[in-house]
Amino acid sequence: MPIQPPEECRRLFWIRKSKRWMARGSEGFSEVISRRELRAAASLYLRFFHLPNPVVIDVGAGNGAFWNVAPLPQKLFLVDYNPPAPAPDRRSLIADAALLPFRSGTVDGVIALGLIEYLPDLESSLREWHRVSKDSGALLASYSHLGIANRVRSILDKSVRLHRDRAIELALLHTHWKILHESRIDAGLQRLFIAQAI
Numbered sequence: 001m002p003i004q005p006p007e008e009c010r011r012l013f014w015i016r017k018s019k020r021w022m023a024r025g026s027e028g029f030s031e032v033i034s035r036r037e038l039r040a041a042a043s044l045y046l047r048f049f050h051l052p053n054p055v056v057i058d059v060g061a062g063n064g065a066f067w068n069v070a071p072l073p074q075k076l077f078l079v080d081y082n083p084p085a086p087a088p089d090r091r092s093l094i095a096d097a098a099l100l101p102f103r104s105g106t107v108d109g110v111i112a113l114g115l116i117e118y119l120p121d122l123e124s125s126l127r128e129w130h131r132v133s134k135d136s137g138a139l140l141a142s143y144s145h146l147g148i149a150n151r152v153r154s155i156l157d158k159s160v161r162l163h164r165d166r167a168i169e170l171a172l173l174h175t176h177w178k179i180l181h182e183s184r185i186d187a188g189l190q191r192l193f194i195a196q197a198i
Helices: 006-023 028-032 035-048 122-132 146-155 165-174
Strands: 055-059 075-080 091-094 107-112 133-144 177-179 185-187 190-197
Touching: 035 133, 035 185, 035 190, 055 122, 107 122, 122 133, 122 165, 122 177, 165 177
Parallel strands: 055 075, 055 107, 075 091, 107 133
Antiparallel strands: 133 190, 177 190, 185 190
């Protein structure tokens, strides 16, 4: 069997993962991140994403469950490796989190809920999100607490390396994102935060 290049391995991993999540039904993503956690993320979104007519991308959006509890922005793009059919008011794109099909400096906000600890190359993805963000663009993200992440890892392929809290914070700094400390919320199984492009 030939060895797959890293980007192909990453693509195949995420296609399998997203198909498993979507197989759980229309509530697939919100079964993993509870409604309480989604509501907490929506409250952060309302506090920090208050621009008129924002352009927002939701990376790893799956079926877009977050947008059932958060107000829809003027322009919303759901980005995933294997997105379901979009709702009429949403646009879905198939793309890698580290290779987004957007011009530099065109996005007001990036949403990445329950995704960043799983990214094979966290810094590449964060750099890409910074590239597409406008000056002072915002990132709303969440990741599993370490204990939960370790349990998830035991269920997933053991070769999948999950990023820990400190590694995520350092990667954000290295890629020019500043966590707004007043935005940190622990909600259920997830730690939520807003970071600003600097």
